Structures are given as C-alpha cells and as structure tokens.
Amino acid sequence: MSGSGGPAGVVVEAAPAGSGPTPDDWAAAESLLRGLSADARVLLICHVNPDGDALGSMLGFGLGLRSLGVHRMQATFPGPPEVPEPLRGLPGLDLLVPAIEAYPDPELVICFDAASESRLGELVDRLDTAGAALVLDHHASNTRFGGVNLVDPRAAATSVVAEQLLSRLGVVLDAEIAECLYVALTTDTGSFRFEATTPAVHQLAARLLATGIRPGDISRRVFDTRPFGAVRLFGEALGRARLEPAAAGGRGFVWTWAGLDDLARHGQRPYVLEALIDSVRCTAEADVSCVVKQTTPAEWAVSLRSKGGVDVSRVAVALGGGGHRFAAGFTGRGTVEEVVDRIRGQLDTAVIPAAD
Ligand code: AMP
Ligand code: MN
Ligand code: MN
Numbered sequence: 001m002s003g004s005g006g007p008a009g010v011v012v013e014a015a016p017a018g019s020g021p022t023p024d025d026w027a028a029a030e031s032l033l034r035g036l037s038a039d040a041r042v043l044l045i046c047h048v049n050p051d052g053d054a055l056g057s058m059l060g061f062g063l064g065l066r067s068l069g070v071h072r073m074q075a076t077f078p079g080p081p082e083v084p085e086p087l088r089g090l091p092g093l094d095l096l097v098p099a100i101e102a103y104p105d106p107e108l109v110i111c112f113d114a115a116s117e118s119r120l121g122e123l124v125d126r127l128d129t130a131g132a133a134l135v136l137d138h139h140a141s142n143t144r145f146g147g148v149n150l151v152d153p154r155a156a157a158t159s160v161v162a163e164q165l166l167s168r169l170g171v172v173l174d175a176e177i178a179e180c181l182y183v184a185l186t187t188d189t190g191s192f193r194f195e196a197t198t199p200a201v202h203q204l205a206a207r208l209l210a211t212g213i214r215p216g217d218i219s220r221r222v223f224d225t226r227p228f229g230a231v232r233l234f235g236e237a238l239g240r241a242r243l244e245p246a247a248a249g250g251r252g253f254v255w256t257w258a259g260l261d262d263l264a265r266h267g268q269r270p271y272v273l274e275a276l277i278d279s280v281r282c283t284a285e286a287d288v289s290c291v292v293k294q295t296t297p298a299e300w301a302v303s304l305r306s307k308g309g310v311d312v313s314r315v316a317v318a319l320g321g322g323g324h325r326f327a328a329g330f331t332g333r334g335t336v337e338e339v340v341d342r343i344r345g346q347l348d349t350a351v352i353p354a355a356d
Helices: 023-034 051-065 116-127 158-166 175-188 200-211 215-220 229-240 260-266 269-282 312-318 336-349
Strands: 042-046 073-076 107-114 132-137 148-150 240-246 253-258 288-296 299-306 322-324 327-333
Touching: 023 132, 023 148, 023 158, 042 051, 051 073, 051 107, 051 158, 051 175, 051 215, 107 116, 132 158, 132 288, 148 158, 158 200, 158 260, 175 200, 175 215, 229 253, 229 260, 229 269, 253 269, 253 336, 260 269, 260 288, 269 299, 288 336, 299 312, 299 336, 312 322, 312 327, 312 336, 327 336
Parallel strands: 042 073, 042 107, 107 132, 132 148, 253 288
Antiparallel strands: 240 253, 288 299, 299 327, 322 327
C-alpha cells in the first residue's frame, strides 16, 4: 500500500496516502447519484485554471450522467471562464457555464481533480449551499472536503475514478465520453510516460480507444499544437533558464520564468505557458525543475517537477500549494527572485533519502 511502487523507504505524510475509496464510499456515491430526482440540478466543478484531467474528467462524467437522463446539469470552474485553446475541441463543452451563472443551490455538487477547497475559488460556497457534495480526485494531499469522497491517490488521473463510477452506474462508454476521459488520462500520465502508468491505465485506454476515438488527432490537438508566438516565447524563456547543480542536496535544480510582458510581446494567453515545464524538466543535470509564471503584477503560478529524488509536493505545501510528490505547484508572491529563494529554502528538507 503506502509507499509501494515508489522509491523504497519513502515516508511522505502521516496520512494513509495509498488508500483509495472504501466499498462504503463507492456505495454512498452511487446512492447519491441514483437517488437524484428527475428534476434535480447537478453542478459539476473542476479546479481553477483547468487542465486536461480537470476538464476531461468533469465533461466525460457529465456526458455519462446525461446519458442516464440527468438533464438539469451545469459544468463550471472558478476564475476567468476561458477554456485553454488545446482543450476547445473537447466534447461536452456545451455543459459549461461561467462561474457567475452556476446554480447557487444545486441538489448535488460534484468536484473534479481539486485537492482542496481553495482550488474551487469563488465556487467554494456551493459545498455549503448544495444538498450534497461529492468529491472525485486522485491527489494524496486531498483534504476530503466533500460529504462523500472518492479519492484514490493510486489513480493516474481523476478520470480513472470517474470512469469507475460511471461503470458502476451502468453508463456505456460512447466516443464522446471516451474522448474526454482519454484527454484526461493522457494529460496526467504525460501520454503514458509517467510512473503511474500501470497495466490498469493501459486497459482503460484500450476500452476508451475501442469506442473509435482517434488518438493521433487528439494528441496533436491537445499536446503538439501551439501558436508560432508561443514557440518564440518558449525560446526566450528557455534561453534564460538557470541551472543550479548543487541545489536540492546536489541533485540539481533548473528553473526559468515568464512574465506578463513576455505574453503581451508575443500576443499569447497565459495557458500557453503550461507546457513550458515539459521542456525545462528534460534537463539531465537537475532532478528538480521549476517554471514561475506571472499571473498578476505581484503573483506567480509556480510549477514544480521532480524526477524522483525530491518530494516537490512538500515544497509546494510548505509554500501554500499542493499537488503530487513529483508534480506540484503553488501561488508565489513578490519578485521572481523572492519566489525562487523560497523554493531553494525548502528543497533540502524535501530530498528523498536514497534507498539502501
Ligand atoms: P501544474 O504545475 O500547474 O501542472 O500543477 C501540478 C500539480 O500541482 C497539479 O496536481 C496541481 O493540482 C497542483 N497545483 C498546482 N498549483 C497549485 C496550487 N496553487 N495549489 C494547490 N495545488 C496546486
Ligand atoms: Mn489537474
Ligand atoms: Mn489530475
């Protein structure tokens, strides 16, 4: 259970990080959904700045509920109601409404891929105003903030949990549901490259592909397409990357940053920077990689990654954020140098001792 499959001897947190939903949790979630009246309003919420897993698991689940006859349903997320361009081809986008239009007091609220209430932004009040709250997630740091919580830290993506629940409800996967869940699964497994890519992940991918979806088209659209301005912007940001080989107990730290003026100069929207970390984390000489992305004049969205030598979720949690052991983030304030200094200050304590 806890710790197995990862680097040996690792103790991350006192919580039973490896344990997934109990049979009672599954039964409670099922009965919430089966008990909905014909006119019940259902509100689906995913985390702020939604990624492929957040939107894909939410919309895939929503389409599945629709196939069961749930017809009063909205999907939403906090913050600006802008869907990142690579995700604008997702089926089920017609379910989306801006946060400001979301049902104020739905019979049921379902949260996707959000580790804590803070990831729900201004929509957090729905946890109180809704008749019931169901949480679907896979972050080890999840605070179990729903009335019913289906949280499986071993799941590669929230979509894995979503598909299990859909299957229990008797939903038959169609190509639209499958495309949403496939985007979610490929986003969070780095297209089946990360450690969480188990045989069960490939079996789920096989079930999804069997609906006839086209993985080449989907991957090109979601991962391999960006505006020329973003290509140039990435060049500049990579050109000022810094390598600190002695940091993180000698495991090495590489980082770079991008500001609002960079985005403006290249005519780009903030979400184009989400993929920048994938180019930075290739650095052979560093275990830990980081991209600091300006979101307002004094605020930065920070992405942290590790190749397995450092528990970056510890760094992120210490600085007010969260995430997974090897992929985490937080909101930084002040200058880039101040934000990076704070990260440096946490790296040594987050180093994972080498296995004997
Ligand atoms: P990102 O670097 O944005 O792709 O995020 C990597 C992981 O860290 C994801 O699992 C996020 O849920 C988590 N994460 C990122 N930013 C935050 C934040 N401000 N607070 C909590 N978790 C975060
Ligand atoms: Mn996510
Ligand atoms: Mn996820």
